[in-house]
Amino acid sequence: MERVELIVTGEYVVVDPARPWIENGAIAVNHGRIVSVGKSGGIMGRFEAERVLSRPHGLIIPGLINAHTHASMVLFRGLADDLPLKTWLEDHIFPAEAHLTPQLVSLGAELACAEMIRSGTTGFVDMYLFEDQVASVVDRVGLRGWLGEGVFDFPSPAFASGEEALSETQRLFDKWRGHERVTITVDPHTPYTCAPGLLKRCLEVSRRNDMMMVIHLAETDWENGEIKRRYGASPVRHLENLGLLGDWLLATHCVSVGHRDISILARHDVRIAHCPESNMKLGSGIAPVPAFIEEGITVCLGTDGAASNNDLDLLGEMDTAAKLPKGINRDPTLLSSVEALQMSTSWAAEALHRSSDLGTLEEGKYADFAVIDLDKVHLRPCYNPVSQVVYAAGAGDVQDVAVAGRLLMEDGRLVTIDEKGLMERLSKETVYFKGRVK
Numbered sequence: 001m002e003r004v005e006l007i008v009t010g011e012y013v014v015v016d017p018a019r020p021w022i023e024n025g026a027i028a029v030n031h032g033r034i035v036s037v038g039k040s041g042g043i044m045g046r047f048e049a050e051r052v053l054s055r056p057h058g059l060i061i062p063g064l065i066n067a068h069t070h071a072s073m074v075l076f077r078g079l080a081d082d083l084p085l086k087t088w089l090e091d092h093i094f095p096a097e098a099h100l101t102p103q104l105v106s107l108g109a110e111l112a113c114a115e116m117i118r119s120g121t122t123g124f125v126d127m128y129l130f131e132d133q134v135a136s137v138v139d140r141v142g143l144r145g146w147l148g149e150g151v152f153d154f155p156s157p158a159f160a161s162g163e164e165a166l167s168e169t170q171r172l173f174d175k176w177r178g179h180e181r182v183t184i185t186v187d188p189h190t191p192y193t194c195a196p197g198l199l200k201r202c203l204e205v206s207r208r209n210d211m212m213m214v215i216h217l218a219e220t221d222w223e224n225g226e227i228k229r230r231y232g233a234s235p236v237r238h239l240e241n242l243g244l245l246g247d248w249l250l251a252t253h254c255v256s257v258g259h260r261d262i263s264i265l266a267r268h269d270v271r272i273a274h275c276p277e278s279n280m281k282l283g284s285g286i287a288p289v290p291a292f293i294e295e296g297i298t299v300c301l302g303t304d305g306a307a308s309n310n311d312l313d314l315l316g317e318m319d320t321a322a323k324l325p326k327g328i329n330r331d332p333t334l335l336s337s338v339e340a341l342q343m344s345t346s347w348a349a350e351a352l353h354r355s356s357d358l359g360t361l362e363e364g365k366y367a368d369f370a371v372i373d374l375d376k377v378h379l380r381p382c383y384n385p386v387s388q389v390v391y392a393a394g395a396g397d398v399q400d401v402a403v404a405g406r407l408l409m410e411d412g413r414l415v416t417i418d419e420k421g422l423m424e425r426l427s428k429e430t431v432y433f434k435g436r437v438k
Contacts (some may be wrong), residue, residue: 063122068302
């Protein structure tokens with residue numbers, strides 16, 4: 001018998017949302033990668049494991065990838081609710097962020113990682129400030145992160161200019177180059193907070209280092225009108241004119257887009273991160289995701305930051321993403337549960353150019369997985385594991401989470417984060433912000 005480090009058995013294994021699931025299945029893991037997946041009997045008969053994680057009621061799924069968030073903004077959860085984006089951002093969030101320190105960002109990142117792990121997330125795309133602190137937390141707790149320092153025309157709490165933020169981006173890239181789980185990205189904030197020259201500089205840094213770019217794009221009708229006023233084009237066409245569109249770009253939101261914009265995004269193979277709950281809560285609108293998919297655009301799913309969502313639960317986000325187009329278009333066939341789960345797994349991996357080693361539970365890929373405990377009254381009976389994940393499961397149902405075969409949560413207990421100590425530190429450090437709640 002072959003020796004492996006870990007075998008995980010479950011009631012179901014979803015290898016790929018688009019493929020038939022395995023009943024009474026198992027995965028065998030060695031050196032962080034999946035060496036075999038199949039029926040439990042076959043796996044147990046072929047492999048001898050140092051450890052067997054037996055989950056008789058477990059639904060094993062690929063680890064979820066949160067394609068857009070601002071992790072440390074959990075510090076501002078509930079700080080300023082029920083406001084439009086521009087007012088929320090400029091009158092409340094920017095002033096609060098002026099008081100951020102590297103230590104606070106680190107604390108917020110750890111809280112966000114704990115929340116994401118508890119909802120089955122194994123990797124996330126982050127745009128924020130003092131991003132080196134976020135990278136250090138990601139490194140320590142064992143998640144995957146695609147991380148970028150926010151670049152603005154004006155000073156941020158971290159840097160005096162966009163050029164300084166870009167220099168930091170290069171420094172971060174050099175520092176974390178080759179890390180198995182930390183990937184640095186170039187993150188211009190928006191077309192209206194970055195002048196054309198700065199956007200072109202971001203493109204230079206991106207292409208010189210073969211780095212992905214992440215940008216908020218066409219998030220609101222206000223942005224659409226403002227960019228047309230400044231540059232005579234929609235935000236999408238503005239970026240096309242600057243040469244910023246390509247398969248290296250992950251464009252977040254894309255709510256205020258027309259048919260021509262969608263065709264342009266598809267032609268350039270731009271990837272889109274959809275954040276339905278944040279867009280709804282801020283009153284920004286709803287992205288035309290079925291049209292994106294019909295045009296062949298790779299769409300993934302993000303929660304956005306907890307200051308505008310107000311959680312980082314990707315399971316709940318999938319439920320919202322699947323139901324929104326059905327209700328709006330009065331068509332229950334739009335955006336199936338399979339597609340919703342793909343947006344958080346295989347399509348997310350494709351968007352990030354990681355289909356070769358992430359996104360599904362196939363042989364040779366990293367053993368990034370989550371186990372959902374189906375032994376719950378709201379998860380029985382289970383006829384279709386994929387639809388059960390999307391329409392019925394929530395963060396409280398996740399039992400185990402692993403990245404590269406390393407358990408970050410086991411039987412509901414965080415392994416790499418001292419949750420009690422984290423909560424104690426949080427209560428002390430956020431006293432200032434409590435006085436600013438609107």
